[in-house]
Amino acid sequence: MISNNLGMVEALRPVSNELAAAVEQFLAAGGQIDVAKPPPPPKPVVYVPQEPPAPKPFVRRRTEAIPLADPAPAELREEKRMKRVELVMQLAKTHTQKEVIIATGIARRTLLSMSKEFSFSFKRGHPEPTYINDPALVEQIKACKEQGLSRRQACEKLRIIHTTLARIVDRHQIDYPKSKAGGNRCAA
Structure with missing residues (x-):
């Protein structure tokens, strides 16, 4: 027994001597002290990465094709466009571009391309306060x-x-x- 408290070692010395005498008496009577073998070391844990799940098979869905509406004939579209251009040309004589945008809801870029294609211009300037x-x-x-x-x-x-x-x-x-x-x- 190792202790840095020497007083305690000396106090326990008679008990230690009695134990040593009992061991010698046991061995003298023919007893044997078995020395146990240490248990084998545990098997190391091996971490095996988990395999990813198998991909699901691709199943092509079968859907019925939605019938498209019949496109308007080119003549109808052109007629509608020309009516729109005529309206813009009438408004352009007395209104600014911004006022025409507000009145018709047509985008500025579309109005610009109409004015270039059909060579008309909008009323210019700001009204005087x-x-x-x-x-x-x-x-x-x-x-x-x-x-x-x-x-x-x-x-x-x-x-x-x-x-x-x-x-x-x-x-x-x-x-x-x-x-x-x-x-x-x-x-x-």
């Missing part, structure tokens, strides 16, 4: 000028943007000077 020719707004701008408001203050009062004010002033030839450099400016 109605507020530019509004006489009440013109009078309000003149009143702001008479009150001595700057252009910026007039825009805030009338709730319009500077560009709109400039367009109205130019169109109606209102003498509304811009503020001078270093003049009284509103920080707001």
Whole structure:
């Protein structure tokens, strides 16, 4: 017995001596101590990868063919297309391309190819805003000028943007000077 506690070894020495004496007495009486053989080592575990399942055989399904609807004759398709082109040509005289798209639901690309093929064009330009020719707004701008408001203050009062004010002033030839450099400016 190995122990680092020497006091315990010395305390158990009489018991150890009694056991050794009993073993000698047993051997002297003709007894034998059998030394057992160690058991054989266990067989190593062999991991065999599992085989993948066999593929299912391919079975071709038999389905009945769905009869296709009779395609429209080429003359009917062409007639329908020409009616559509005529409608677009009539609308193109008085409407912009975007308005025709909204009215007919035809894609922009299709309208473009129609206009090239049949050589027609759509109405151009954006309609002018109605507020530019509004006489009440013109009078309000003149009143702001008479009150001595700057252009910026007039825009805030009338709730319009500077560009709109400039367009109205130019169109109606209102003498509304811009503020001078270093003049009284509103920080707001």
